[in-house]
Amino acid sequence: MKASSGIEMMVRLERGTREPLRVQLERQLRDGVRSGTLRRGSALPSSRALAGELGIARGVVTEAYAQLAAEGYLVASQGAPTRVGGGSTGADAVPLPAGEPRPPRFDFRPGEPDPALFPRAAWAGAIRQALREAPDARFGYGSPCGVPELRNALATYLGRVRGVVADPETIIVTAGVTQGLTLAGRALIARGVRRLAVEDPGSVFMRGPLAALGLEIVPVPVDDGGLDVEALDAGGAEAVLVTPAHQYPTGVVLAPERRAALRAWGGWVLEDDYDAEFRYDRAPVGALQGLDRERVIYLSSISKTLAPALRMGWLVPPPALAADLRREKHRADRGSALLEQLGLATLLEHGELDRHLRRSRLEYRRRRDTLVAALARHLPHARPHGAAAGLHLLVELPGADEAELLRAAQDAGIGLEGLSQHTIAPGPPAVILGYGCIAEPAIEPGIRRLAELAGA
């Protein structure tokens, strides 16, 4: 019995398949090199020997060797055996990506709705309908701004619920508020904007991507009336990022006279309307955009109402910036995912989103009441702010060491944020407690534990 190179151990050729023998051989040798089964530098059998071992024509082997040499997986040299080349790696040894981080034991992290409330059945039905009914042409490159069905449904919804005046022609469906802000930031920079005013405190996650574009960030104080517009005016910025309906993280509402002053200010206004759908004991506050369509870039999303993972939001531009923003969206990704768009349009048209929000409001209000009561019981000296709306509270803790408390909370499995993460000028010691994700029964024990850590 003749000696064997051992290669036939790894090569398995199937006859009578659509894939030619030569291609099968190439593929399996390529895999062998990549996986490291064929070690770098090791010699391969001669084409005659391998052909003999595999029982195929020699020409098939020489062609395969030549192709793999062309690709760099093999090195052929005159009068010497063909060897494995530099293409060798260890691809198969790579670890799995880390899974999603596990939520903390007491999950007071702000900024996310309860995923357990996501209307899976309604969403599945809407997607199924979209896949059944969408014409073929929909599956090609459409408008970068989104499908007409969704832009029309959004114009109606935003007008009814938020007082937004939106021309469906100019609405841009985005991958969420973060993308909307980066598109707006680039469009404004192209218009010569260099300095962006932000609320202080204000969400670091929203100003971060804008600062990364090269905009100079100008902090403007926030008081009980919201953004200090006089300070804004003095700051010399050409644009401002605001959360008028429910300031993040303080929860205050921009006062009527401040709204008028902001309108008179005359700069570009980025309105982040991130959680306006959730209010409990106060009259709704319309979007600024309804009062000033010429200067306001309105942004919101379904990240608080449905789920962040769907990555969908929208942007309503002022007429003067509509073409610029359309161009930026086209450059960024040529448009957003089709099926989510058609699905959301269906939910809006059928009133499913309204129904979902009614159910959600009842649940979140219960949690809010439980949280407020637990704070009063276990942290009597704490000062909660912004309880009237949204999915979080800002809780001042006079005399506490915020940094120390955050460390202790993390060790104790309590998820929350510190006010200092969102302030530019130093603020009072305070924590931000979200009640979007935490189950109601966990609220009381969670706050009790937090109170122990705070030494209350």
Next chain:
Amino acid sequence: MKASSGIEMMVRLERGTREPLRVQLERQLRDGVRSGTLRRGSALPSSRALAGELGIARGVVTEAYAQLAAEGYLVASQGAPTRVGGGSTGADAVPLPAGEPRPPRFDFRPGEPDPALFPRAAWAGAIRQALREAPDARFGYGSPCGVPELRNALATYLGRVRGVVADPETIIVTAGVTQGLTLAGRALIARGVRRLAVEDPGSVFMRGPLAALGLEIVPVPVDDGGLDVEALDAGGAEAVLVTPAHQYPTGVVLAPERRAALRAWGGWVLEDDYDAEFRYDRAPVGALQGLDRERVIYLSSISKTLAPALRMGWLVPPPALAADLRREKHRADRGSALLEQLGLATLLEHGELDRHLRRSRLEYRRRRDTLVAALARHLPHARPHGAAAGLHLLVELPGADEAELLRAAQDAGIGLEGLSQHTIAPGPPAVILGYGCIAEPAIEPGIRRLAELAGA
């Protein structure tokens, strides 16, 4: 808390003023319709519901509705909700956004697969499964780079089919190659890259977004061996955008010695592997990335294999740029849509994509053969290039006036592209004919018509 129609958001009734509640309500609803806040055709809440929300007698609402219906601002119909009527003006009067443009009569436009081949049933099943099985935690903010299921499936698929060596940890799921290029462009600019070399001819749609980032574009000639690497070296660029497996639009394959030279060149390489899954009469050519993981940024998508409208692709970064690109993706949109990711992962794991590609290849090959035959018959002097792979041909038309022919073709309802749209230095008169979308029976008459226009 009771349901809210949102209308009370815009209505402000003041008691104890001289203006009766009914008149206040009428006036404010009228203003809402005039301003477009209430869009034409949108439904109003029932008189009972609105009366409840506003805390007034139902009769006040019915009277106001009746008055506004009489004025034409509202349309009341028996047993149906009262709707905003034609008396309205403003935002509600805007036309619908332009629908997707209608495809031309003879659709030879390159760059898109046949939407009729999209596996709707398989995709619907995969999405349904994802919605049924995904744990709640998946619906929150996940990794900006994508879900582990898809990154693992991609690493296996790209290794098997393209010879790409990808660590699932570093793969970034994108909204398509365009987004991948903008992320890569920003990361390279942050590393000091200023000049980007591109193939000439090369896709204007790919270099466009990179030029928009401020990169100086350095054209490098393409010949029968692909990119002229000597010219690249002389051009002084720090990075290059290439299509090695199937150059766009010429269809040439980067020659083995050029691959070696490009590897030796040492700059950053953006590898756009846009349609490698489609080849007919030649051996597959592995991705450049499999040979040089340190310098190549590998990009591809499902836009040619499944559908552009799903907006999904991926990027395999060199280890040195993995963290930078992850940061850029987080800043751009905090991640891609969840359900498309889980759906594609399922298709890959179950071999559905392979099955779909086998069916598609047979169909596209038939169309390719019909197109080549039609050209030989009706445009005997034309010189087709790149017939061995892909979804398009580059057809040189010696002596023709390309610009004139493109105008005539458009008037005649023939969709195609001209080579001059993609060249920087002037090239020969030529057209790019795609066969991804056109039905086979339309190919022969389409080419006959084109030949008439070309005066052949």
